[in-house]
Amino acid sequence: MSSQAPRERTRTAAPSERVWTVPNAISGVRLLLVPVFAVLIFTGRDVAAIVVLVVAGASDWLDGVIARRFDQTSRVGQLLDPAADRLYIFVTLIGLGWREVVPWWLVLVIAARDVFLAGMIPTLSRHGYGPLPVHLAGKAGTFALMYSFPLLLLAGRPGTLGDVASTVGWASALWGVGLYWFAALLYLEQVVRIVREDRAA
Template identity: 25%
Template sequence: MNIPNILTVIRFVFVPFFAYYLFNERYTVAVVLFLLAGVTDVMDGLIARKFNMITSFGKLADPLADKLMQLTALTILTIQGIIPLPVLIIVVAKESFMVIGSIFIYKKVNFVVQADWYGKFATVVFFLAIVLTILVRSVGFANSYSNIVVHIAVIIAVVSTLFAFFMYSIQFRKLTKKSN
């Protein structure tokens, strides 16, 4: 196990602690854990590329750790009535299709699907929207203006997620056509 993979495993370990603090409305601790997870995500990617430590485990586990943290945040924020349910449904549907499509592509053409720029962009935008949402709660700054800013950030995150899904579906079609 190399350093990037250890950092990915650390993100998996963060998830239940993050969930506990977020669910119990200890937003400051939750946002710190979420930010630390984001830092480990950036670090593992940089280290893996710079020192040629890219592994099949990392290709699969890294985005899974990101999505698990993101879905945990969205689920809890939805339960708390902060994020609307349709946002969670859209993200869960997109991620479910992505996992099923990735498995299908791997089995059909033995190709591990990796994140492209639009997937990374959507992840970063959602990361920022979640951080903003939690930060507004952590500093007790939830007023009508901050709620509008949070809603706009979440809408932009959903749009970027749908764009990424559209782009990945084009890639999926190309890969499946090649295999026929």
């Protein structure tokens, strides 16, 4: 019986199957900007790359507000939104690592977290669940990382601007990594609880 309650709540609050919504269109545009951003960051056009990154971050906030305000939450949106966030983080990290702006261990620590989460998907599928809802800690970690990247790009500038950008950027990046992994542990706890409840049933 304890296993059925969470399933009922999931069905009641389930997002719609709509595809053509305003938030999904915004997420789609954000995805289309990923290759543009990749070219900019790999070719050292930092100002333009920062502009695209800021636009992507603002659109991420906007599509969430619209989805909640106008009841346009959908399954497609729940997949597109985190996918776009992860792509921007991945492309930025690879670009910054390739340009030696950040060490490769930072790239590996963040990539390992996503591999860790991907490993939970087969277990969730076997128990009749799709991807778990994005946790607030995960969103906060993503925001901190996205906030840190423009600052890390500016960290190479000479003078006070570069010093301040480096300090704040690294503080934000490390805080983001901590929240990112904290959210991963919360997801793991949810998966373990689902498995135990189903076995008990």
